[in-house]
Amino acid sequence: MENKDWSTFSHAEPVLAVQDIAATIAYWQQVLCFPTKWTAGEPPYHGAVSRDGAFIQFTLDAELAASSKGNSIWIRVQRINTLYAQHRERGAEIVAPLKNMPYGFAEYTVRELNGYYISFAAPVSDREKGTQAMPDSIEIVPRIPAAHEYQNLRKSVGWSLPDNPDNMERLGSQLAAATFGVVAEHKQTGEVVGYALLTSDGLGFYYVRDVIVHPDWQGKRIGTGLMLVLSGWIDANLPDSSLVALITGENVEPFYQQFGFEKAFSMIKMRRHNRDTM
DSSP states (O other): OOOTTOOOOOOOOOEEEESOHHHHHHHHHHTSOOOEEEEETTTTSEEEEEETTEEEEEEEOHHHHHHHTTOEEEEEOSSHHHHHHHHHHTTOOEEEEEEEOTTSEEEEEEEOTTSOEEEEEEEHHHHHHHTOOOOTTEEEEOSOOOHHHHHHHHHHTTOOOOOSHHHHHHHHHHHHTOSEEEEEEETTTOOEEEEEEEEEOSSSEEEEEEEEEOGGGTTSSHHHHHHHHHHHHHHHHSOTTOEEEOOOOGGGHHHHHTTTOOOOOOOOOOOOOOOOOO
16 A cells, blocks of 8 residues: 655755856866756856756855865766766866776766765676677668668567558658668678668758667667767767757666767657557
């Protein structure tokens, strides 16, 4: 039975005293990769940043900030190798490098702008999975998949389409109109074992669709290879303020977040054919 006296917790948000709200938020966004923010007041006296399920608040209190230096926060993350590389690239002051700890976590520590120590950690098993390389036999090639390659991979994961000749010809034309595509090819056989596709309405909206890897090749970082090329092309070629969207299940959200995608509120309508049951 439901216990009506039992409260449900959502998350905890540490509140750090700082000397400059705007400078602190800029640092956390630009160096520590926390994309979302809010502030109160002008100039701000309070504010916050967030990323995924991690939320950090800041309050303007110079005296308390001076005496609080050295306090620490421990943040559990996924894909820690990727985040560590990003923090090094952006010039974060890493005071303890990434290493496996005796209590089963891989961890590193950053001293942030105000002197707080921020430790990022993930289970050692997650870190070891992230170090696996894509097979040497697979090559990531920037090109749009052919209709039969597209069809075969969709069938491999249960996303089949009608394959009569008329539909296949139309599918080929639709694929040719895509903005960008990337495939994973087996070097010896030429078989396409994965692909990712970017489409557009031509008015500034782009959609990443059908990031598929054949089940026999999943778990080998091929999807990561596809998304690295796709996201690199997006960053290099799309104009500022372009909106790039994708639809995915909650269980794979962390995979796409490492490429800069963020959770957003949205609604969808799935078109289904109504059939009489007589």
